[in-house]
Structures are given as structure tokens and as C-alpha cells.
Amino acid sequence: MSVIGQDIETAASLLKKGIAVAIPTETVYGLAVNAFDPIAVTSVFTIKNRPDFDPLIVHVGNHEAIRSFTRSVHPVEELLMRKYWPGPMTIILQRNDRIPDIVCSGLDTVGVRMPNHEVTLKLLNLLPFPLAAPSANPFGYISPTRPDHVDRQLGDQIPYILDGGDCSVGVESTILKVENDKVHVLRLGGLSVDRLKEDGFDPVVSDHSSSRPSAPGMLTSHYSPWKKIMPLKDGETPDETTSVLYFSRKPIRKIDRTLSESGDLEEAARNLFRLMRELEQENSTGILVEFVPEVSLGRAINDRLRRACAMG
Ligand code: TXA
Ligand code: MG
Numbered sequence: 001m002s003v004i005g006q007d008i009e010t011a012a013s014l015l016k017k018g019i020a021v022a023i024p025t026e027t028v029y030g031l032a033v034n035a036f037d038p039i040a041v042t043s044v045f046t047i048k049n050r051p052d053f054d055p056l057i058v059h060v061g062n063h064e065a066i067r068s069f070t071r072s073v074h075p076v077e078e079l080l081m082r083k084y085w086p087g088p089m090t091i092i093l094q095r096n097d098r099i100p101d102i103v104c105s106g107l108d109t110v111g112v113r114m115p116n117h118e119v120t121l122k123l124l125n126l127l128p129f130p131l132a133a134p135s136a137n138p139f140g141y142i143s144p145t146r147p148d149h150v151d152r153q154l155g156d157q158i159p160y161i162l163d164g165g166d167c168s169v170g171v172e173s174t175i176l177k178v179e180n181d182k183v184h185v186l187r188l189g190g191l192s193v194d195r196l197k198e199d200g201f202d203p204v205v206s207d208h209s210s211s212r213p214s215a216p217g218m219l220t221s222h223y224s225p226w227k228k229i230m231p232l233k234d235g236e237t238p239d240e241t242t243s244v245l246y247f248s249r250k251p252i253r254k255i256d257r258t259l260s261e262s263g264d265l266e267e268a269a270r271n272l273f274r275l276m277r278e279l280e281q282e283n284s285t286g287i288l289v290e291f292v293p294e295v296s297l298g299r300a301i302n303d304r305l306r307r308a309c310a311m312g
Pocket of ligand 2: 134135143
């Protein structure tokens with residue numbers, strides 16, 4: 001069992017010693033280490049059982065912090081960072097040697113993000129280094145949105161979970177890359193494509209169903225719990241041993257759940273991973289999931305549901 005606490009100083013002192021600590025963000029909890037310390041970074045791959053071809057996101061507490069480890073920032077990249085940070089947006093930037101190869105799986109780019117969470121922003125601004133942090137779950141499993149989710153899966157491997165309450169967004173950050181002046185969406189997430197369009201960015205969304213992912217770690221089977229999980233077909237009546245995850249329909253049976261009774265996509269995103277975990281614990285043999293409207297955050301929610309179903 002980890003200690004779950006709210007002491008930023010404790011978290012900072014462990015991180016300075018090269019020890020991994022779970023931290024809250026507005027998207028999901030992260031498993032953080034000093035991004036400049038290759039030995040500490042290696043421990044994160046071991047704890048998560050994560051393959052080393054899957055690069056980590058580096059978290060910063062202010063705009064200036066990226067200067068020491070990135071090269072030649074493009075004006076569109078600058079604009080995206082000014083507009084969406086702190087927030088659920090990761091941007092892929094050119095990096096220098098300050099970042100150890102293991103953080104980026106040897107790529108010459110690094111994913112960077114400034115999370116919008118008061119506790120973690122304070123922590124980051126206390127530290128003399130940025131934090132490399134993947135989601136704080138075993139590799140291939142759904143991400144944690146509460147301290148107890150982290151504790152249940154990684155509690156015997158990390159000493160401290162910094163408690164920042166429930167995540168307010170609930171799905172991982174949107175990953176963007178600027179190429180030839182164009183904004184490419186490498187992973188759908190908490191910053192919606194609709195919002196990017198409203199703001200005039202005209203983003204290109206990659207084909208996420210590809211079995212050869214453009215971003216390492218975009219494997220189809222990501223985010224899956226261990227139970228059998230399948231799409232709920234139109235008009236299908238579930239058998240009595242199968243749970244259903246509805247979008248807005250009020251659940252009738254104890255073994256079912258609903259993402260948002262009022263049909264609110266932000267609430268649905270906030271509840272998604274917690275309810276998937278709950279259904280996994282339920283006394284049912286499988287899970288049927290209902291897809292949500294393919295707009296705004298619904299695109300990221302459906303993306304996570306499709307990945308979960310791909311496990312079969
Ligand atoms: O919301 C989030 O982004 C959370 C919180 C903790 O910040 N983090 C997160 O990290 O989701 P993780 O490790 O589960 O996903 C990171 C993904 C990788 O799997 C990869 O797809 C992409 O970020 N990525 C990282 N660096 C990259 C790079 N240089 N080029 C392309 N993709 C990269
Ligand atoms: Mg992850």
C-alpha cells in the first residue's frame with residue numbers, strides 16, 4: 001500500500017531522490033519521475049511493465065521550463081501552448097540532449113504538457129526539473145482518475161500518491177504535432193477537435209484505427225479492462241449476466257452503469273474510466289458499451305471505448 005497524502009513537500013523530496021510518485025492532473029493520474037534522470041525514468045517503465053518503444057510525456061509548470069530541453073519552437077506550436085496551457089494538450093516538440101533517450105524512445109522529439117491542476121503545478125514549480133509521467137496504470141490497462149485506482153494497481157510499488165481528488169477531465173490529453181504548418185491530432189483527448197476547429201486551427205485527425213500507430217503506444221487494445229467488452233448493438237437486449245455501460249439511459253439493473261444521465265459529454269468523460277473499473281468488479285461476465293455522440297469530447301470517449309472493445 002502506498003501512502004495517499006496531500007503533502008507536496010513529501011512528493012518533492014521523493015522525486016528529488018529519483019523515486020517515482022503518483023501525481024494528480026486534470027486528465028488522469030500520472031506516475032512521475034525526474035525527466036532528466038535516466039535511472040529514475042527506467043524505474044517507471046519497470047513499475048508499469050511498459051515496453052521501451054512507448055515514449056513518455058514530460059510535464060512542466062510554466063512556459064519557460066521547456067526552453068532548456070527543446071529546440072526551435074515553431075510559431076504555431078507557440079500559439080498552441082499559449083492558448084491551451086495549462087490544459088489537456090500535449091505537444092510534440094523537437095528536443096535536445098538534456099532529455100535522456102529513454103524518455104522519448106530514442107525519437108528526436110518529446111511530448112510536453114502543462115497540466116491544469118493546482119497541486120501539480122505547485123509541485124512542478126518547486127522542482128528544478130520537469131516530470132516525465134505516463135498514466136499511473138499497468139501498461140495496456142485503463143488510466144486511473146482517483147488516488148485509490150492507483151493504489152489498487154501500483155500501491156505495492158510506489159511509496160506515495162499525491163492526492164488531488166477526482167480528475168476533472170477524465171480522459172488523457174489530446175496529443176498534437178505541427179508538421180508543415182498544419183496541426184495533426186495524434187491522439188484524441190481532453191481538448192476536443194471541435195474546439196480546435198472553433199479556434200481556427202483546421203486540425204488533421206490521423207486514422208486511429210490503424211494497426212501501425214503513428215504515435216507509439218496508440219495500440220488498438222490500449223485502455224482495456226480484463227473482462228470481455230463489446231459494443232451494445234442497436235435494440236440489443238443484454239443477457240442477465242452481462243453489464244451495460246449506457247451513455248445517458250438510466251441504469252435499470254445493479255450490474256449496469258450510465259456515463260451521464262443528463263447526456264453531458266464532459267460528465268461522461270469524467271466518469272468513463274471509473275465506471276469501467278466498477279463494471280469490472282461487478283458480478284457480471286462481460287460488458288456491453290454504448291457509444292456516445294461523435295461530437296466534442298464524445299470523439300475521445302468513443303476512441304477509448306473502441307480500444308477497450310478491440311481486446312474482444
Ligand atoms: O493526459 C495525459 O496525457 C496523461 C497525464 C498523466 O498527463 N499522460 C498520458 O501518458 O496519457 P501515456 O504515457 O499514457 O501516453 C503517452 C503517449 C505515448 O503512448 C505516445 O503515444 C505519445 O504519448 N507520445 C509521447 N511522446 C511522443 C513522441 N515524441 N512522439 C509521438 N508520440 C509521443
Ligand atoms: Mg497511458
